[in-house]
Amino acid sequence: MATVATSPEHHDAHGDPNASFLDVAKGPMSWIVTLDHKRIGIMYLISVTVAFALGGIFALLVRAELFTAGKTLMDADTYNRMFSLHGVVMVFLFIIPSIPAAMGNIILPIQLGAKDVAFPRLNLMSLYIYIFGACFGLYSMVHGGVDTGWTFYTPYSSSDPACGQLTPCGPPGVGSPSAVIPMTLSAFIMGFSSILTGVNFLATIHKMRAPGITWRRLSLFTWSLYATSVIQILATPVLAITLLLLTMERFAGLGIFDARRGGDPGLFPHCVWFSSHPAVYIMIVPGMGVVSELIGTFSRRDIVGYMFIAMSSLGLALLGFLVWGHHLFVAGMSEYATMVFSALTFLVAIPSGVKIFNWVATLYKGSISLQTPMLWALGFIFLFTIGGLTGLFLGMLAVDVHLHDTYFVVAHFHYVMVGGTVMGFFGGLQDWWPKFTGKMYDEKKGVAGWALVFLGFNVTFLTQFVLGSRGMPRRYYDYLPEFQQLHQISTVGSWILGLGFLILFWNFAESLMKGPRAPRNPWGSAALEWQTPSPPPLFNFVKDPVVNRGPYEYHLATDAELDEGMADLDAELAKANGADPVKKTEPAKSEPAEKAEPAKSKGDEGDDEEKS
Amino acid sequence: MSTEAASPHDEHEGDHHAHPKWLAHHFETPAQQFDADKLGMWAFLVQELLFFSGLFVAYGVFRSWYPQTFIACSHQLDKIMGGTNTVVLLFSSLTAALAVRSAQVGNKKATGRFLLITIACACAFLVIKYFEYSHKIHSGLLPGYWYAPHDIHGDKPLPPNGHAFFSIYFMMTGVHGIHVAVGIGVLLWIWARNRRGDFSKEYFTPVDLVALYWHLVDLVWIYLFPLLYLI
Numbered sequence: 001m002a003t004v005a006t007s008p009e010h011h012d013a014h015g016d017p018n019a020s021f022l023d024v025a026k027g028p029m030s031w032i033v034t035l036d037h038k039r040i041g042i043m044y045l046i047s048v049t050v051a052f053a054l055g056g057i058f059a060l061l062v063r064a065e066l067f068t069a070g071k072t073l074m075d076a077d078t079y080n081r082m083f084s085l086h087g088v089v090m091v092f093l094f095i096i097p098s099i100p101a102a103m104g105n106i107i108l109p110i111q112l113g114a115k116d117v118a119f120p121r122l123n124l125m126s127l128y129i130y131i132f133g134a135c136f137g138l139y140s141m142v143h144g145g146v147d148t149g150w151t152f153y154t155p156y157s158s159s160d161p162a163c164g165q166l167t168p169c170g171p172p173g174v175g176s177p178s179a180v181i182p183m184t185l186s187a188f189i190m191g192f193s194s195i196l197t198g199v200n201f202l203a204t205i206h207k208m209r210a211p212g213i214t215w216r217r218l219s220l221f222t223w224s225l226y227a228t229s230v231i232q233i234l235a236t237p238v239l240a241i242t243l244l245l246l247t248m249e250r251f252a253g254l255g256i257f258d259a260r261r262g263g264d265p266g267l268f269p270h271c272v273w274f275s276s277h278p279a280v281y282i283m284i285v286p287g288m289g290v291v292s293e294l295i296g297t298f299s300r301r302d303i304v305g306y307m308f309i310a311m312s313s314l315g316l317a318l319l320g321f322l323v324w325g326h327h328l329f330v331a332g333m334s335e336y337a338t339m340v341f342s343a344l345t346f347l348v349a350i351p352s353g354v355k356i357f358n359w360v361a362t363l364y365k366g367s368i369s370l371q372t373p374m375l376w377a378l379g380f381i382f383l384f385t386i387g388g389l390t391g392l393f394l395g396m397l398a399v400d401v402h403l404h405d406t407y408f409v410v411a412h413f414h415y416v417m418v419g420g421t422v423m424g425f426f427g428g429l430q431d432w433w434p435k436f437t438g439k440m441y442d443e444k445k446g447v448a449g450w451a452l453v454f455l456g457f458n459v460t461f462l463t464q465f466v467l468g469s470r471g472m473p474r475r476y477y478d479y480l481p482e483f484q485q486l487h488q489i490s491t492v493g494s495w496i497l498g499l500g501f502l503i504l505f506w507n508f509a510e511s512l513m514k515g516p517r518a519p520r521n522p523w524g525s526a527a528l529e530w531q532t533p534s535p536p537p538l539f540n541f542v543k544d545p546v547v548n549r550g551p552y553e554y555h556l557a558t559d560a561e562l563d564e565g566m567a568d569l570d571a572e573l574a575k576a577n578g579a580d581p582v583k584k585t586e587p588a589k590s591e592p593a594e595k596a597e598p599a600k601s602k603g604d605e606g607d608d609e610e611k612s
Numbered sequence: 613m614s615t616e617a618a619s620p621h622d623e624h625e626g627d628h629h630a631h632p633k634w635l636a637h638h639f640e641t642p643a644q645q646f647d648a649d650k651l652g653m654w655a656f657l658v659q660e661l662l663f664f665s666g667l668f669v670a671y672g673v674f675r676s677w678y679p680q681t682f683i684a685c686s687h688q689l690d691k692i693m694g695g696t697n698t699v700v701l702l703f704s705s706l707t708a709a710l711a712v713r714s715a716q717v718g719n720k721k722a723t724g725r726f727l728l729i730t731i732a733c734a735c736a737f738l739v740i741k742y743f744e745y746s747h748k749i750h751s752g753l754l755p756g757y758w759y760a761p762h763d764i765h766g767d768k769p770l771p772p773n774g775h776a777f778f779s780i781y782f783m784m785t786g787v788h789g790i791h792v793a794v795g796i797g798v799l800l801w802i803w804a805r806n807r808r809g810d811f812s813k814e815y816f817t818p819v820d821l822v823a824l825y826w827h828l829v830d831l832v833w834i835y836l837f838p839l840l841y842l843i
Contacts, residue, residue, distance in 0.1 A: 116638035241666030253756035
């Protein structure tokens with residue numbers, strides 16, 4: 001098969017076809033209508049980062065309010081809206097699209113050696129659906145937000161005390177007075193963005209792999225995105241229809257979730273968790289994929305149990321559909337159902353444990369370099385283990401009765417979602433930042449940011465395990481005086497955490513403005529995305545790659561592939577005349593020669609293999 | 613690998629011949645593009661099925677809770693109109709399949725004709741649905757708060773919780789109707805593309821995929837009709 005010759009000459013890319021994707025076209029229109037997966041990914045990245053900052057501000061306000069018992073900053077009603085908006089923004093606007101849609105978009109096709117995702121137009125459409133959905137969320141926020149919690153439990157969310165103006169009315173005066181309908185529509189719409197991304201990635205992973213990338217040579221990040229795509233396709237539509245039914249229930253009083261009208265409010269949490277528990281794995285599995293990459297790169301060795309890690313992602317995707325009942329142990333299920341759900345919940349520990357043990361085994365006798373991305377990965381392993389093990393407490397029937405709806409639950413899922421996914425997200429961002437932007441960042445600030453986030457996170461949420469086990473219920477505005485000290489420690493922790501993220505963003509901003517140029521492979525990784533220039537050209541590779549080893553097979557990688565490329569960079573810098581090393585000055589003559597090198601070295605390596 | 617490096621020009625030429633204008637830049641071969649498109653569509657149809665599944669679960673739960681209500685209320689639906697619509701949709705699925713067949717053999721004229729018949733059937737379905745809906749609105753057989761039955765078939769009043777049946781009826785047929793309307797739009801677009809001469813024996817993927825979507829819309833109705841009208 002003639003699967004060669006990138007032939008960007010055919011396409012109407014402006015100027016040099018091997019210029020980086022950031023330089024290939026200029027102006028806002030070149031971003032708004034772009035079909036390039038890397039640009040779409042960067043727009044996602046900006047969107048989710050803004051959402052993360054917004055959700056973070058809500059979180060800081062919630063913690064500040066809890067600094068003293070009773071009223072500290074805001075009244076109870078505002079507090080309810082703050083914690084609900086924190087949850088809604090973090091779950092729907094940040095975590096779900098964070099790693100798959102933002103980072104996956106940029107990295108996945110490069111790791112597959114493809115020019116783009118399978119459906120570039122659909123990809124752009126997903127982004128705009130996400131933004132359209134986010135607009136509904138913003139509309140809801142300026143019209144009072146929601147006070148239902150991010151799960152929108154019925155019957156509180158489905159009853160509108162102010163009904164009667166637009167629609168006929170149910171019993172007046174009860175239910176949530178907040179702007180629930182625009183918020184559920186927002187989540188409904190953003191769900192389709194997530195589904196379409198899943199469809200796109202699934203087809204991409206199946207059909208767009210470069211020659212030589214067999215299923216056993218896929219990166220573990222790709223495997224995790226594969227599992228995530230399956231969940232997105234199977235779970236998210238169920239959430240969508242559930243939210244649509246809730247919207248119609250509130251608008252028209254369908255009666256499905258309303259006990260006064262022959263329905264059952266208990267149906268709603270079952271439908272939500274049937275789809276949202278798998279969605280928990282949409283959130284965590286890509287984080288695990290990122291960590292697998294980081295562990296491989298910064299231990300410089302083959303991942304132990306590669307296939308086990310890959311299959312455990314699929315195992316989590318499957319088990320995720322069978323355990324939703326553990327959210328509802330105290331919601332009036334039959335005892336037999338709770339026992340089955342409890343037993344199935346314990347099974348989740350197996351694929352999670354498989355991953356943890358294999359990562360740790362990979363570290364053993366690896367040549368570990370403790371650079372910033374690796375610190376995030378180690379943080380992930382440490383915190384996710386705590387999050388996972390405390391999940392077993394909650395899966396145990398008798399213990400759950402005591403711990404249900406307390407701060408213990410809050411601490412548990414923050415250890416998974418923040419200690420897991422957010423650690424994975426920022427670890428990945430620190431790792432791939434040079435690839436995305438072509439700029440290096442300051443290592444010292446990177447480490448300082450990580451240290452503060454790690455410290456602040458533990459101060460905030462370890463205390464919440466104690467609070468919860470002593471009986472502090474979650475979501476409460478007020479508390480008994482004996483909880484005050486722990487609440488204050490937790491709030492101080494949130495400030496340390498916030499400070500850590502500020503340093504992190506300061507580091508990134510500084511890197512964008514005056515960071516030194518990044519070499520092709522600053523970490524000396526054997527993975528495919530590091531074999532192309534930083535930032536990559538429009539079609540990802542100067543020459544279409546043909547792959548003859550797995551992404552972690554360091555013993556098969558050539559010295560040229562693992563070369564951190566500082567020499568290239570020095571030569572380039574010397575060539576660039578003047579203060580600003582603009583990329584326009586460097587194309588055609590110097591670049592192809594240098595950048596063909598990785599591909600050529602692969603050819604050499606292939607020859608070597610043939611000889612050996 | 614060394615040959616690739618040695619003769620980029622030849623490959624460049626070969627590449628050019630193998631790259632017709634309907635082959636998107638990021639695919640290497642037509643087969644790769646077709647396979648990816650087909651897989652993507654099937655994945656999309658799976659999510660469509662799960663989207664409807666929530667409504668089928670609601671139907672199942674409420675039917676098991678209120679069987680008498682569901683039987684009495686289903687007698688309020690017009691079996692003749694529903695049956696006609698079933699025949700219309702089944703026929704449109706046939707013409708959609710025939711459109712794909714004509715596209716595969718490169719018969720542009722027949723493709724256009726079959727697509728138009730499919731679109732006409734889809735419109736007929738919506739027109740019949742419109743008459744059904746107006747009859748329900750007239751009799752107050754509406755979802756939720758608007759449920760106020762009067763002028764109904766038979767002398768006995770409907771059992772309690774009839775609003776739940778009509779909530780589910782309107783949600784299911786409404787969501788399905790939206791899918792029919794979207795289908796009309798997409799079929800029109802494919803029809804226009806066919807007229808423009810976009811398709812050939814070598815490239816008929818969009819016709820194929822839209823027909824797949826249309827079969828799913830048909831299939832959902834095949835379940836809706838007996839569940840809501842007959843049993």
